[in-house]
Amino acid sequence: MKTTLLSSVAAFALTGAALADEVRVYNWSDYIDEDLLTKFEEETGLDLVYDVFDSNEVLETKMLAGSSGYDIVVPSGTFLQRQISAGAFQKLDASKLPNAENLWDVVEARTMQYDPDNAYSINYMWGTTGIGVNVGKVQEILGEDAPLGSLDLVFKPENMEKLQACGVHFLDAPTEMVPAALQYIGEDPDSHDPDVLAKAEPILMGVRPYVQKFHNSEYINALANGDICVAFGWSGDILQARDRAAEAENGVEVAYNAPSEGALMWFDQMAIPADAPNPEGAHVFLNFILDAQNMAQASNYVYYANGNAASQEFLVEDVIGDPAIYPDEATLENLYTTTPYPARVQRTVTRMWTKIKSGT
Numbered sequence: 001m002k003t004t005l006l007s008s009v010a011a012f013a014l015t016g017a018a019l020a021d022e023v024r025v026y027n028w029s030d031y032i033d034e035d036l037l038t039k040f041e042e043e044t045g046l047d048l049v050y051d052v053f054d055s056n057e058v059l060e061t062k063m064l065a066g067s068s069g070y071d072i073v074v075p076s077g078t079f080l081q082r083q084i085s086a087g088a089f090q091k092l093d094a095s096k097l098p099n100a101e102n103l104w105d106v107v108e109a110r111t112m113q114y115d116p117d118n119a120y121s122i123n124y125m126w127g128t129t130g131i132g133v134n135v136g137k138v139q140e141i142l143g144e145d146a147p148l149g150s151l152d153l154v155f156k157p158e159n160m161e162k163l164q165a166c167g168v169h170f171l172d173a174p175t176e177m178v179p180a181a182l183q184y185i186g187e188d189p190d191s192h193d194p195d196v197l198a199k200a201e202p203i204l205m206g207v208r209p210y211v212q213k214f215h216n217s218e219y220i221n222a223l224a225n226g227d228i229c230v231a232f233g234w235s236g237d238i239l240q241a242r243d244r245a246a247e248a249e250n251g252v253e254v255a256y257n258a259p260s261e262g263a264l265m266w267f268d269q270m271a272i273p274a275d276a277p278n279p280e281g282a283h284v285f286l287n288f289i290l291d292a293q294n295m296a297q298a299s300n301y302v303y304y305a306n307g308n309a310a311s312q313e314f315l316v317e318d319v320i321g322d323p324a325i326y327p328d329e330a331t332l333e334n335l336y337t338t339t340p341y342p343a344r345v346q347r348t349v350t351r352m353w354t355k356i357k358s359g360t
């Protein structure tokens with residue numbers, strides 16, 4: 001098995017025969033138990049090339065350009081929807097996915113808003129976007145009653161001014177940070193109205209000076225090592241940071257909270273590019289992932305919920321019993337979803353984000 005981080009797949013001088021033996025998967029970083037990759041190769045006899053990315057925008061650029069060379073990719077729902085419209089994916093062949101019977105109708109009903117009939121994709125994982133904290137450090141700085149689970153922690157300049165001393169990371173994900181800022185001020189987080197979207201800018205600009213870095217994966221180790229004390233990031237990644245800190249026995253206590261004001265709920269979907277070199281192998285990989293025990297092994301490792309009902313009996317209590325991963329009814333009611341921005345609105349948001357990141 002070959003795995004690389006954000007590798008380029010520019011050169012494919014492979015023969016048709018070689019391609020048929022090889023499946024190329026492009027997934028998010030820190031999103032699988034690598035033992036599963038080895039198991040896939042052993043069980044199927046196929047060679048797996050497994051590359052990783054950490055941004056929907058990076059994946060989208062490849063998907064819209066075409067010829068990515070991948071057999072499976074994993075966009076989030078809103079990005080998937082836009083890429084389906086652009087013709088980037090091929091329909092799944094249900095006859096090659098017998099394990100699809102394990103899928104969870106509750107999740108399928110939600111992902112249909114991005115992929116009607118779930119014709120092009122299966123859910124891999126889903127989660128929320130929220131606040132990771134180094135509990136001890138944040139309480140030392142803001143006091144015992146620090147708003148650990150509130151957007152006040154990250155969007156109130158007085159708090160952020162103090163927290164900058166111990167380090168704050170934000171996601172470099174405009175389609176998540178802008179909705180969060182809108183939610184904070186009581187606007188519709190899924191607004192596509194440029195006048196409403198513009199209201200997010202002063203909120204983000206107001207705390208921008210105190211953000212050390214905008215990045216989508218470095219915060220896991222940074223939180224775990226105690227190098228930063230706050231990250232606005234993805235649920236399972238922050239829970240992985242919690243575990244890494246506990247394993248290191250370094251005295252760092254990491255906690256994740258979906259913001260009490262409301263959190264984004266998102267779905268990462270596995271899909272087969274229209275020009276995938278090995279669609280047959282892609283279906284073999286999807287069917288392997290859809291196996292209940294394999295899917296449970298993945299969730300148990302990465303602390304994200306999955307869309308596989310049959311896997312639930314194999315999930316450890318730390319996962320199935322944690323409402324930060326499998327939300328209870330009350331938590332679910334406090335989650336929102338978003339829809340893709342039309343191209344003109346997307347350009348406005350991208351411009352705003354460039355300004356925010358540069359701080360000018």
Ligand code: SPD
Nearest residue numbers: 028029030031076234266
């Ligand atoms: N380390 C894996 C992170 C997966 C995050 N998925 C992105 C969700 C975007 N809405």
